[in-house]
Amino acid sequence: MPRAPGSGFSGSVRLKYVKLGYQYLVNHFLTLLLVPVMVATALELLRLGPDELLTLWRSLHLDLVHILCSAFLVVFVATVYFMSRPRPVYLVDYCCYKPSPSFRVPFTTFMEHIKLISNNEKSLRFQTRILERSGLGEETCLPPANHYIPPSPSMEAARAEAQLVIFNAIDDLVLRTGIKPKDIDILVVNCSLFSPTPSLSAMIINRYKLRSNIRSFNLSGMGCSAGLISIDLARDMLQVHPNSNALVISTEIITPNFYHGSRRDMLLPNCLFRMGAAAILLSNRRREAARAKYRLMHVVRTHKGADDRAYRCVYEEEDDEGHSGISLSKELMAIAGEALKSNITTMGPLVLPMSEQLLFFFRLVGRKVINKKWKPYIPDFKLAFEHFCIHAGGRAVIDELQKNLDLSPRHVEASRMTLHRFGNTSSSSLWYELAYIEAKGRMRKGDRVWQIGFGSGFKCNSAVWKCLRTVKAPTDGPWDDCIQRYPVHIPEVVKL
Numbered sequence: 001m002p003r004a005p006g007s008g009f010s011g012s013v014r015l016k017y018v019k020l021g022y023q024y025l026v027n028h029f030l031t032l033l034l035v036p037v038m039v040a041t042a043l044e045l046l047r048l049g050p051d052e053l054l055t056l057w058r059s060l061h062l063d064l065v066h067i068l069c070s071a072f073l074v075v076f077v078a079t080v081y082f083m084s085r086p087r088p089v090y091l092v093d094y095c096c097y098k099p100s101p102s103f104r105v106p107f108t109t110f111m112e113h114i115k116l117i118s119n120n121e122k123s124l125r126f127q128t129r130i131l132e133r134s135g136l137g138e139e140t141c142l143p144p145a146n147h148y149i150p151p152s153p154s155m156e157a158a159r160a161e162a163q164l165v166i167f168n169a170i171d172d173l174v175l176r177t178g179i180k181p182k183d184i185d186i187l188v189v190n191c192s193l194f195s196p197t198p199s200l201s202a203m204i205i206n207r208y209k210l211r212s213n214i215r216s217f218n219l220s221g222m223g224c225s226a227g228l229i230s231i232d233l234a235r236d237m238l239q240v241h242p243n244s245n246a247l248v249i250s251t252e253i254i255t256p257n258f259y260h261g262s263r264r265d266m267l268l269p270n271c272l273f274r275m276g277a278a279a280i281l282l283s284n285r286r287r288e289a290a291r292a293k294y295r296l297m298h299v300v301r302t303h304k305g306a307d308d309r310a311y312r313c314v315y316e317e318e319d320d321e322g323h324s325g326i327s328l329s330k331e332l333m334a335i336a337g338e339a340l341k342s343n344i345t346t347m348g349p350l351v352l353p354m355s356e357q358l359l360f361f362f363r364l365v366g367r368k369v370i371n372k373k374w375k376p377y378i379p380d381f382k383l384a385f386e387h388f389c390i391h392a393g394g395r396a397v398i399d400e401l402q403k404n405l406d407l408s409p410r411h412v413e414a415s416r417m418t419l420h421r422f423g424n425t426s427s428s429s430l431w432y433e434l435a436y437i438e439a440k441g442r443m444r445k446g447d448r449v450w451q452i453g454f455g456s457g458f459k460c461n462s463a464v465w466k467c468l469r470t471v472k473a474p475t476d477g478p479w480d481d482c483i484q485r486y487p488v489h490i491p492e493v494v495k496l
Contacts, residue, residue: 087242087284089235090292091465092179094280095172096432097165097251098478099141099422103275106138107131107496114270117150123262130271132494135395135416139482140274140423145255158194158255159203165251165277166200167207172476173279179245181208186237186246190219190226190427192456193316193326194253204249215241223314223455224391226250227278227427228463232299238284245285251277252426259325266325272394276425276432294449294465298350302343302460310335314456333400339460340404340452344381347462351384351448381405385464386447388412389433391454392419401452417486422478427453432478436486439479443471 114127143164145157166189173179187210189201196203199218204210217233219226227250234246254275259266283292304310313329329335349357356379367374388411390401398419402412414433418425422432430451437443447467454460474480 087239088286088289089238089296090283090285090288090468091294091296092245092281092283092288092292093173093177094278094431094434095169095176096428096435096478097169097172097275097277099275101139103141103143103147104139105142105147105274107494110271111496113147113149117260118262120262123264123267126264127267127271128496130268132496133395133492134271135398135419135490136272136274136423137420137488137490139421143253143255143275146258150260151255151258153256153258155196155256158253159196161255161275162191162194162196162200162203162251162253163207165253165275166204166249166279169249169251169277169279170204170208170247173247173281176476177281179281181210183245184208184210184214184247185241185244186234187214187216187249188219188230188234188237188246189217189249189251190222190230191251191253192221192223192226192426193257194255195220200249221456223457223459224252224393224424224426224429225453225455225459225461227430228299228451228453228461229301229459230427231280231282231296231463232301232461234282235296235299238282241284243285244283246282248280248282249277250280250427250431252428257326259323261319261321261323261325263319263325263327265327265329266319266323268328269326272424274423274425276422276428278428278431280431289468292468293471294467296463297448297466298347298462298464300343300347300350300462302339302346304335304339304342304458304460307335307458310339310458313458333396335458336397336454336460337400337404339454339458340401343452343460343462344379347464348379351450351464352379352381353383356380356383378404378406381450382407382411384448385450386444387414387434387437387442387449389430389437389449389451390415391452392416392422392429392433393424393454395419397454413487416490417488420488420490421482421486427455435474435477436479436483438471439473439477439483440486441473443467445470 110131111128114124118124143161145152145154145161187201187204189199189204191200195218201216201218205214205216215237219230222229230248230250234248238244238246252273254273257269259270309331313332313335315327316324317327318324348360360379363374388407390398390412392398392415398412398415401407414436417436418429418432422429425432430453434449445467449465449467451463451465452460453462
């Protein structure tokens with residue numbers, strides 16, 4: 001029998017409302033159960049007269065000693081609860097480094113430099129294909145040393161880049177928040193591939209004359225997900241040091257890491273990585289809650305380093321000609337997918353509504369008991385978060401997560417536009433994405449943000465933030481001069 005016109009649409013609408021009804025019923029089960037009981041109790045008490053209520057009170061046989069003991073017990077339990085619960089960690093504000101237009105590297109400039117540096121025609125064609133499909137735009141930036149022909153990756157030039165990106169980000173943060181250097185109690189810096197002596201954290205302490213008793217940390221070699229590791233470390237420090245402020249710096253220094261060889265798996269970083277940095281101010285001071293933008297809810301870290309494939313999929317080494325660089329394995333996306341699955345398995349129970357957790361559980365039991373061929377249920381994380389900040393490591397990374405998490409183009413817009421405008425800025429890319437959402441005026445009080453980072457090792461780390469106030473679009477951020485142009489259409493292939 002032919003189906004009536006529009007019946008498919010009507011069926012989908014009915015299914016949608018059935019699902020919404022199920023979610024509401026499960027998520028508010030206790031409320032729906034307790035409210036009728038409370039209403040019935042209240043009505044029953046209202047029926048009783050004053051004499052009956054007095055008789056009921058006397059029948060409880062409560063004297064002053066019982067009341068005082070009960071009150072003491074309540075106060076004691078409340079005190080233990082409030083003393084033992086974790087201190088709230090607030091994100092007061094953050095700033096991202098905005099490169100000067102003089103550092104811009106259009107496609108034609110990049111390819112011309114590669115042609116003049118290398119005589120290998122195959123390498124040139126390969127990098128051209130990568131750049132055409134990378135999702136990068138014409139305004140990404142490289143540090144001054146990489147504009148030379150050939151690039152001049154000296155220690156002095158690398159340190160100059162570090163000072164440029166880090167100091168600019170900190171200066172903007174100090175100007176925006178009004179924090180004084182003497183008020184910074186904890187300093188955490190992450191930079192994966194550039195680890196000079198003295199350290200970058202010491203460089204910051206020297207520049208801003210921070211206190212001699214500051215607790216400083218310098219993380220290196222931890223890849224693009226190190227930014228969230230720094231947040232986790234700062235959170236742990238703020239749990240044991242009350243009334244403190246923590247400054248977190250996330251960056252990657254590009255100058256010393258240009259690969260001069262011809263191995264394809266080591267040429268990819270040349271095409272994708274660009275300069276950037278972010279400075280983040282965290283605090284556990286109660287008075288900062290009034291002006292803070294976000295509160296840190298969860299950090300989940302996953303490390304797959306016990307697996308040899310995962311350990312070597314992003315690997316610093318030398319090629320046969322002695323040129324050092326970072327090799328990216330062909331299995332990288334598969335390994336990233338496995339790490340993501342492990343991460344969301346831990347994250348899910350912390351953030352997903354009970355309706356999604358029950359669906360996941362029932363499907364899991366069904367696969368074990370009834371039919372192993374049933375597809376596993378992928379929870380709908382869109383019910384848990386309003387915004388997603390996926391590490392802008394490359395177009396393939398964003399595509400894979402959009403597919404696996406069933407996200408809409410709008411959910412991954414911040415990641416794609418950050419990759420287009422700034423390139424892969426490593427651990428700081430998550431903050432450029434958050435700045436994009438704010439610049440678009442989309443961040444509202446109560447919104448939840450999921451930051452997801454991937455890094456060598458292999459690691460998948462994620463953080464969950466809750467917006468404490470509606471954030472007005474800033475006028476001085478990294479997107480201030482171009483946000484009106486975004487989002488832009490990014491073709492699958494840009495012919496060079």
